[in-house]
Amino acid sequence: MKAVDILNNHNLKRTSCREGIIEVVMISRQALSENEIREQLVGNYDRTTFYRSFKTLEEHKIIHKIVVDNQCVKYALDNTITHKGEHAHFYCNTCDSVQCMDKVPIQKYQLPDGYSDIETEVLIKGTCSNCKQENN
Amino acid sequence: MKAVDILNNHNLKRTSCREGIIEVVMISRQALSENEIREQLVGNYDRTTFYRSFKTLEEHKIIHKIVVDNQCVKYALDNTITHKGEHAHFYCNTCDSVQCMDKVPIQKYQLPDGYSDIETEVLIKGTCSNCKQENN
DNA sequence: TCTCAAATGCAACAATGATGCAAATGTATT
């Protein structure tokens, strides 16, 4: 699926900023921060445009946001595009990267009476395979 | 355990700001934001002092931070004080409250080869028991 | 090509995280 098709499917205008963001996020194996995405984009966009593009893409479930700590926000393609289901996220303490763990499904949690869950976010922090190798 | 004792145990100076924060957090059944804590404090402290107090208390594992979305940060007593172990957090979409689910332990996730986990954060979003009742 | 809603760029503001430094304060010692 191409970025343009995704935009069309969602009745979103094809603007170079949106198209660029989707393409960058689609290629990357890791979730990317706003700045990491900006660096890989061809055009130069105003911060507001960028911000609003993220918001739009997120609202249409084309990308999803992963918040590690406050002040550390990353974006990745959404499940509805990748068709890989709900998954845990991994944050590497060493290289600060964030990855969608497509093979690690979210487990079910039993809540006390009266509580109902709609969505569960799992963030696993540790050392990624890349950084582990470097220690050997 | 009193706030003063906690500070002493960690070799931290007993300042009214730190003492106040611990007391407020200790009493509350819910995790509280910076502003919610400030409102309940007697004294009036500079924002920087406040910020640095949180940082110190967090570093000494007296309180812990729960990040819901970026821009939504709450604080609660840490496990090392409550002795209740690692637990999931619950965020109520309706009333915006955050609670430590002491009875909901973190489950183990099987990671791909090469990845090692140090810590797992689980945030369950939904409707809390209070808000559910109100719908009846 | 024209039209119009939608998106962009710019200005501006709020909230939050963070640091340097002088003044004030907590605590151990005398």
Next chain:
DNA sequence: AATACATTTGCATCATTGTTGCATTTGAGA
């Protein structure tokens, strides 16, 4: 109880991020 010193505070200041209003520009259908 007074002193001394390291720690903490308050203030100024700055960077980053989230957010909104508005005039201009642009995408896409007629």
